[in-house]
Amino acid sequence: MELTPMQQQYMEIKEAHPKEILFFRLGDFYEMFFKDAEIVSKELGLTLTSRSGDVAKNPMCGIPYHAVDNYLGKLVTKGYRVAIAEQIGDPKAKGLTKREVVKVVTPGTILEESVLKSAQNNYIALVYEQESQLVLAGADISTGECFYCIYKGADRQQGLYDELYRIMMPELLVLGELSCRQDLEEFVSLRMASCLFTDIEVPVKNVQELLVQHFDVNNRPAEPLAEVAVATLLGYLHDTVRTDLTHLSQLTRLDYSENLVVDTCTLRNLEITRNLRDGGKKDTLLDVLDFTHTAMGTRLLKKWLEYPLMNIGKINQRLDSVEELAGDFLMRQQLQAACKSIYDFERLLTRIEVGSANARDLAALRTSFMALPGIHAALTGAKSRLLQKCREGIHLYEDFVDLLQRAIVDEPGLTIRDGGIIRDGYNEELDQYRLISRDSRQLLQQMEEQEKEKTGIRFLKIGYNKVFGYYIEVRNSGADKVPPHYVRKQTLANAERYITEELKEFETKILGAQEKIVSIEYNLFVEIRDAIKEKLGDIQATAREIARLDVLTGLAEAAASYNYVRPRLANNGQLDIKDGRHPLVERILQRDLFVPNDTRLNHDECEIMLITGPNMAGKSTYMRQTALLVLMAQIGSFIPAREAVIAPVDRIFTRIGASDDLVSGQSTFMVEMNEVAQILKYATSDSLVILDEIGRGTSTFDGMSIARAVIEHIREKVHAKTLFATHYHELTDLEDDKIRNFCIAVKEKGRDITFLRRIIAGAADKSYGIHVARLAGLPKAVTGRAEKILATLEKGAAAPQMAEAAPDVRAVRDMGAGSAENVKPAKTVKPVKPVKESADMGSLFASSLSDDLLKLDVMTMTPLEAMNELYRLQQQAKKEAGLG
Structure with a gap:
């Protein structure tokens, strides 16, 4: 089959990305060809077409560039990898426009807001095995988190599986050979809805370079095995995302010595963060306790539930804060009101870091920054250590608030290439072009009046045609007053047309005003974004404190709402x-x-x-x-x-x-x-x-x-x-x-x-098995027959013989x-003592009603008060006995 030059270019790029679906930019569309087109057509329900007219031999399909996020999200969610090839040459130049892949989007590296779930992390993990040790390295590039853990000993495989179940990653990288590969695939298939396996044959060569690039000297792995795993993961992220990832600057080693270990069985059986029905949040402990108001807080609460503490001092610090907040309604209300205005700091910052942020993200950041003084004010009198640390760790960023208020409009558009994102008055040059764009006719009228006044020519006017552009027309009666700097452009029967340097500049401004407006706005947006980017680490630290404060406030709200007590x-x-x-x-x-x-x-x-x-x-x-x-x-x-x-x-x-x-x-x-x-x-x-x-x-x-x-x-x-x-x-x-x-x-x-x-x-x-069967609705004939069989069996010697038997x-x-x-x-064998109702029934209410009775001061109560109290206790007793 003979390929066009454009298709040949497509095939060359596709050969370098055989495992990815290639989105090939053609003007306002991303096009897919051949096998990729067939896959995308099937998965997204798109119609196949062909430039040659033969769909069977030369299939293709396309999606509009402005809607790419939606289609991209659907493909990645289904487990596909997508390579984005953009036009990097001048599309107006002669010949074939140059194109190259600018990023590869995978389930673990996607940053599109429509795909990410705000209350959940989107981890990518890597498993590496050497010398009977398993290393797990992981990251969430949408929030900037990075971690690793080393598993040793006979239970290393189970420890790895428990952690994978907790992080529930959509993409898992396997570095080199893995002795438990088959078991790992079975576990992932059984316990996770979907997870893409990606094989990496050899570690990256520039291990130390990558570690130095991302982490300071006190924040790097001490073990060579972990260094290789973390660096290879970072190398993979750089190869796919292909942008700045310096926000991955905090590396955490998962150490369970100070945590209560919650394994896979316990997480599932107790329905702590996922229910057994569909794996969702509804009807879980997380659901019950989640009174957070930020996505960061919800994610952190989930981590707390999956990694409880063992250190009594650290637990008491949290309890002190929860107790203070639960007892101070005004502080709790103020903090909740402030948190409601805070957007997902962590993911906003990531989009700023990788260059995918839009003006709405900066507006959301501005709104979030404006809520911080309220948090500071609410925590002014806080006594517990954690609340004080939260106040100390949350910075206010007044300079950014001022900058964003002056620069970004209240309701900017989604794209940063169409203008309409910078306020009037922020930039003088921009204001001039906007004035030209909005008021060009009025400005021309002003220029015409000014020229009449300067030259004394009464019959002078400024006009426009497509051939010459803007011109000054002077009737022949005023020819003797034409100034020397007027340049003759056209002669008419009763007039002459001229141009001036000022008029040509004005023409350039008018004709290119909108294009210039968009360009200036984009450059100003990038300047503002880069200014915020310089403070990224500091703002990330503030985001972590906000998340912790949100969780503590939420736990206090749960305690107050549900009548919980401090253990x-x-x-x-x-x-x-x-x-x-x-x-x-x-x-x-x-x-x-x-x-x-x-x-x-x-x-x-x-x-x-x-x-x-x-x-x-x-x-x-x-x-x-x-x-x-x-x-x-x-x-x-x-x-x-x-x-x-x-x-x-x-x-x-x-x-x-x-x-x-x-x-x-x-x-x-x-x-x-x-x-x-x-x-x-x-x-x-x-x-x-x-x-x-x-x-x-x-x-x-x-x-x-x-x-x-x-x-x-x-x-x-x-x-x-x-x-x-x-x-x-x-x-x-x-x-x-x-x-x-x-x-x-x-x-x-x-x-x-x-x-x-x-x-x-x-x-x-x-x-009481037969009683339960009767309650369940088994036919009377069945339960009646079962009672006869039970009576016969109880007469036999099987049960006592078994009770006396050795283990x-x-x-x-x-x-x-x-x-x-x-x-x-x-x-x-000791005789089993049956529970006698008359002897033990009093203990049923020992802790719930007897305390209430003991607190009553009967001698000071009026007859009516005594009757009301007796009626209340009777009703409570009926409910606890199942009779109410």
């Missing part, structure tokens, strides 16, 4: 929560009263709470609640409880819910065993472990044996604070000085049952409990 922190391993509430469930419940519950775990009296009771009675909600309250406390948030003493934990492990990983070929039971294995391997005495219905995915005897072995291993080897819910109520015989039995209170009336949602001391005497040694060994010699024989 007290301890270092003795204690976990003591009074009347704790589930932060998500209580927000979802609109009509029903959420029944609060206590939790008390420590290493002296109760390390393991063994919770029995029917499946739908609320065991999982209670356990999730405990884990979430601990996590909330460790990010510096108040919590939904009456009071709490919490010792920070190093990890929260959760094994909750049933799910098949069908893509990876793992059944529900295999997923469960994998998660339990991870818990028993990595949990410590400072961890919080949540285990729900271990062993339910196999036979009764197998499951019960595994559950018993897991409990014994935690008791003897791990000593983690543990909530263990089970439907095997035969396991309640394990109660000792470390294990305590608890159950869900149930009110029975004939064949009807009511779940009271209250955790009380003691063991459940039955599982399954193989199951214990498989779970990491050690060899058979290390397994202690099962203790003699």
Whole structure:
């Protein structure tokens, strides 16, 4: 097929970018040819055309240059890489216009505002493996963040996966060979909606040059392996973005020694930042706590939830600030009002840095700067250290406010090449051209009057034609008064036409005024943008303080709105929560009263709470609640409880819910065993472990044996604070000085049952499975038959024999409990004590109603006050009993 010169140029550029779709600039359009055209046509629904008339042989399609961001965003979101080839030569010159690729847009490097989600980071990450070590380097060029982490030891692969799940990057670079490549691809495919893999064969050669270019001497990796990974990532960004990236100036090493580790399972099971339904924010802890008013604040809150603190001093600093803000409504209101006016500083600054900012971005920056004095004023009397640091770190930039107010119009257009962005009065030359453009006829009239006055020629006029342009016409009667500097241009029957140097200058100004206006405005805009760019690092620091202040203010608003309390922190391993509430469930419940519950775990009296009771009675909600309250406390948030003493934990492990990983070929039971294995391997005495219905995915005897072995291993080897819910109520015989039995209170009336949602001391005497089946709507014939079968089975000896049986040694060994010699024989079975309603029902209201009763001063109350108070307490008791 014979190609035109333009198509040959296209093919030469395409050969240098075989993995990208090539957007080839032709006038006011970007054109795609051949295979690229077919792909774009299919993905974007565009019609294929052809210059030769044969679409099959020479397909092409195009998009308008002014709408490129929309089409580009759609392609990149679908996982494509796009190379943008612009016209860099003079399009008016003879011959073929020179073109070259000015940038490559990928899922991890896109900066188009329409694609980026304001409350989420857009990370690109790189994985590098050497000498049994994995390095993860990452960056978000839209916000200027850059980080790295090194993973060593047997759990290095799991640590990498947990971090990838947290950052949820749309593009992952793999440098060189990777021993776990297949496992990595399976994990990404299973846990992430979409992620483009990009292979880089060898590291960059100019490692030190890139590191010096971006980071100061105290901000560079100490390890050679990390240096290579970070530099190669930076090299890739320079090759694709192809513009200044000096805003990537802060490098953070991810160090979990001071953070509570939240792994993939815990993030998913507790729905901390993403829900299990669709991976969105709705109905997550992030959703409940997010009272932020800036995109930066929302992103930072998400980070706090994914990286909670362990240091009591640092947590208390946050709690001090939240407490002060929660108690000072006026300060909180002023800060919230100011934050509402602040745009996404971080991404505005990035667009300024890379040269893609428009005048609206500068107007948004101006509005943001103007809100800063209000923040300073509101924080003037702040007492907590973090609030004081925020005030000290937020600079005011009065000079930029003045500059932007004088220079940028109130409502500038989207583009910076069409004018209309600089105010009148900012630049004298610009004002002159605008005056010429707007008032050219009036100015010509003024010039005509001036010439008449100067020369004394009565019959003189200034005119215009396409051939000669502007001219001065003088009738023959005034020819003797024509001054010497008039240059004759044309002779008419009764007049002469002249030009002057002044008139030609005026003509040039008029004819080129609009073009000159646009050029001057663009140059002035660039000057202003570059002036701001010089202070980029300082403004970035201010942006970080604004984000932190926004999060603290939001947590204070959550505390005030939801009636949360400040947890007290301890270092003795204690976990003591009074009347704790589930932060998500209580927000979802609109009509029903959420029944609060206590939790008390420590290493002296109760390390393991063994919770029995029917499946739908609320065991999982209670356990999730405990884990979430601990996590909330460790990010510096108040919590939904009456009071709490919490010792920070190093990890929260959760094994909750049933799910098949069908893509990876793992059944529900295999997923469960994998998660339990991870818990028993990595949990410590400072961890919080949540285990729900271990062993339910196999036979009764197998499951019960595994559950018993897991409990014994935690008791003897791990000593983690543990909530263990089970439907095997035969396991309640394990109660000792470390294990305590608890159950869900149930009110029975004939064949009807009511779940009271209250955790009380003691063991459940039955599982109520058939009752639950009846509530679920199973046919009466089925539930009736089930009751007969159950009665027959309960007469047999299978259950007591199982209760007395020794643990399954193989199951214990498989779970990491050690060899058979290390397994202690099962203790003699103690009779299970049923929960008596008359004996224990009073404890249901011990913490919620008894306190209210004790506070009443009955002797000073009037009869009417006493009746009203009694009625209120009765109504509360009915709600907590499920009768209201």
